[in-house]
Amino acid sequence: MEERRRRLVEDLKDSIEGELRVDRAAVAAYSTDASLYEIEPLAVAFPRRTRDVEVLAAYSADNNIPLIARGAGSGIAGGAIGSGIVIDFSRHMNQIVSISEDRVRVQPGVVRERLNEQLREHGRYFAPDPSNGRITTVGGMLGVDGAGSHAVRVGSARDHVETIECVLSGGQRLELGRELLAGRDTNSDAVSLNRDSAVILSESPQSDSLRLSTMTATTRRTLLLQQLEQILRENDQLIRELQPPLLRNSCGYRLRGILQDNKIDVGRMLVGSEGTLGLFTEATLFTTPLPRNRSAAILMFGSLEGAIQAMQLILPLEPSACDLLDRRLLSLGRGADRRFHDIILPDAEAGLIIEFSGLNEREVLQRLDDMQRLLNDRRIDFQLTRQASSYDDVELLWALPGKVVSLLASLKGNSRPLPFVEDVAVPPERLAEFLPVAQRVFQRHEVTATLYAHAASGQLHFRPIMPIPSRGDATVMEAIARDLYRKVRDFGGTISGEHGDGLSRTAFIRTQYGALYRVFQQIKEVFDPQKLMNPDKTISNDPSLTVRYLRRTRPMADEVTGVQSTPLLPVMQLAWTVEEATDAAVRCNGCGTCRTQVSPQRMCPFVEENGDEEVSPRAKANVVRNSLCTNSVQELLAQDDTSRLLASCFNCKQCQLDCPSEVNIPHLLIEARAQHVQAHGLSNTAWLLSRVHTYAKMASRVSFVTNRLLNNSIFRRILQRILGISAKRRLPRFTRTLFLESQRVLRNQNSGAPGSNKPTVVYFVDYFANHHDPELGEAFVRVLEHNGYRVFIPPGQTVSGMAMFSNGDLAGARTLAEQNIRELIEPAREGYAIVCTEPTAALCLTQEYPMLVRNDDAGIIAQQTTDAGSFLADLHRRGLLKRDFSPLPMRVAFHTPCHVKALRNGTPMLELLALIPELKVLTIEKGCTGMAGTFGIAAANFQKSIEIGAGLIREMQTVDANIGVTDCSSCRMQMEQAATIPTIHPIKLLALSYGLMPRLSERLKSRPGGLVMS
């Protein structure tokens, strides 16, 4: 394998403009998609232009190497993985080429939602609406004939395609649409073609050889159309008989209706071919005017049967969409999003979302009324909990299915709703009859299945709840599929409605279509005689495909003895077992939510910057899972590319918030980094920066000198050369007296002993307030005392150790954690709250210490710890916070740190600042600042940190505000990096407004400048 990879790179590196990757990290990242499967590719290619794709297709044909087209890899059936070269179109070939009145020309990698953002400006959109439109690429939608809730009104991807530019096996590029056949003689082998819509785009040099790659595009087109026409004419009857005229059907190749008199709609036929006939490099799509005059409603039912009965009555009213959600989906939606809380009744067993469209608003409202009247007349027991007619309100209702489908994977326990029979469709009028039959199949196999249905188009998404299968133990999956698909066929339905066949269903196409399968084989032969385009999808002779390539979800067993081999990581660095770490990694189902750049959430800063799959949280989970299950961590860690992957995470934890499965990517990466550190040691800079507290004490003693030196560019250049601390980073000034050495801490009254009738709070100070901002410590203590608290500041506490933890220096971090646990455990046992002004410290004590030190003490401390904002906001919510704030007439620019978000207590500081009269708070929503503790201080990361934080840095330079405000010291550094206004901790504003520290008003005037902060 390695030799083949080496040769591949050698052969192709100078022939394509894009990149070609064969390293362990890349192939592991691309070995899965959103399906249950895993196949390691030979290589991953990122073409920059169509020419690259032509070269790859010619090379593939000459060297017998399979090609697998890939968009976002969000396909559920396993269509975007394979053993050859995976071609990722999403990285570079993602442009909108042109927009005209009613059409758009796109490259395949463009994300559906990005396309629609652009089209919206023209009052139009690309109408097929898969629920994951923020993730899926147009190429992927064309690959599987994607569709969504509104398929009954707007159709699927194939209904919106004019032409597709397609690179065939061999490298010929053809533009294919509705091809006109002129002078046809059906009895003759030679069909002459009028290529009025057939533009010959590329001409490969002709040679005498019979190799596919030597054929010209003209010859290839002529042959292709001749053979296609012949196949379609000869099998016309068979196609009509065996390919059901369903609204939704992406099983096999679409042949029905493709040949019409003297035309073949090749473009339409290519849609849904899952990359098995050719590689789409551009497409011209029809756009549709934005929907107007829509009205939607959500209905709740006490039983699934009631909802099915209602659905059956509603379908003849011709709704433009009618989706059915079962109890599990509804309760997931209710729990996940406050906006759905009121519209989903807690005891609902099923729900329907129905939409009507019409010529005007009156008509659509009338249609909704008619529907309700009908249901009432038939005595259906339902409750309409929300009706919507404005664009935003209707979209909100449709956001519900999108949200809950991804959340299905978050169901806790060993069993998950598995997607392998998740795409059947039957004629809509037979849906009510089919559902109990399907339920009986599941009962027979003793499983329950979740149900989500696009009822109006007969599409049913079942997911049986079963233990996650691993290679070799999943025959029950095949049995369920076989039984269910038999019933589907009896009902005149299809086994793949909109997700395609992939590895899940290809083995069943033969049974679905009988003799028609032979025709599919002929079609494949015409386009791809060497069977190199996405092999084993749609066309395959492997009867066990459904279970052959299931993902590895456990450490590998010895192939000969069947005994579990030595675990990959003999000594886990965090406090978890190999199995626990593997389970954490296996929770990633590959949905791709974490790779979207069109997200309302704050997402992984590394993905946000360039959208690369290899730095996505999904790729990270994949690489770690792969190495855990194949016992190959050492091999993996030895590679440079893996180090790059490890470097693309700084433990900000945003992925965990966004991920529907809440995969613990940060700890998986910390584990991998710790293994790396164990094997290779820490870099000098990481070692020094994570131990800054040890020499900061000395720097403080001579702060007058230190602070001058920090602002001296020559000294800073020396510092950069020796210690790797960026010479360009504005650094904080050192304080002369550390907070933990101040009278406030050293005096006798600072005691944790009970004895006062005031409630007691323990203050955990951490590095920044202690060495650079003791005023913050003082302000916090005064705010608490003002509110009737006694504050105990354990004098023996040290820094939290988050810098060491994030750098993978777990031995160092553990020593600090143990010291802090010793200091904090007694007051924690007394039940005192431990409060941190640094959100990162709160996160470290609550989430990282239990992973460093597995004992009860770490757990008790985690339970008692909170951040200052949450503590005070909670007091406020309970009416216990004093409100004697004086006005602060100024404007402040507020940034919420990632670690505050990770604490999952909302934005408490914003709530508190809102209490200060005349304070105008402008919130900055520019994502992660890119500082991430010591990350942005290191010279090696400085540029990356600035790039990630660019939006925020710009905002701080231009915002019309007197100061910046944030509770994270690290974010504060980035906010002051290029700003002319200072940034301060919000607690100081509270103290100032309470009138507790008037001198703080001076801080508002100090300015960052040169190489030091304000």
Ligand SMILES: Cc1cc2nc3c(=O)[nH]c(=O)nc-3n(C[C@H](O)[C@H](O)[C@H](O)COP(=O)(O)OP(=O)(O)OC[C@H]3O[C@@H](n4cnc5c(N)ncnc54)[C@H](O)[C@@H]3O)c2cc1C
């Ligand atoms: C949570 C979730 C919800 C979903 N909801 C829906 C839904 O509502 N409706 C729906 O239809 N699907 C849905 N899907 C399935 C999936 O997202 C769609 O099938 C999607 O269209 C795939 O797009 P992609 O860019 O991820 O393609 P990929 O998964 O990368 O590829 C899909 C197929 O298309 C082929 N392909 C990709 N690019 C090209 C190209 N340039 N040329 C030729 N072939 C190509 C691939 O080889 C593969 O066979 C959902 C998936 C998830 C995880």
Ligand code: SF4
């Ligand atoms: S990490 Fe989460 S969001 Fe990303 S692909 Fe995996 S499950 Fe989906």
Ligand code: SF4
């Ligand atoms: S912790 Fe942050 S940097 Fe790391 S993968 Fe998650 S979002 Fe990306």
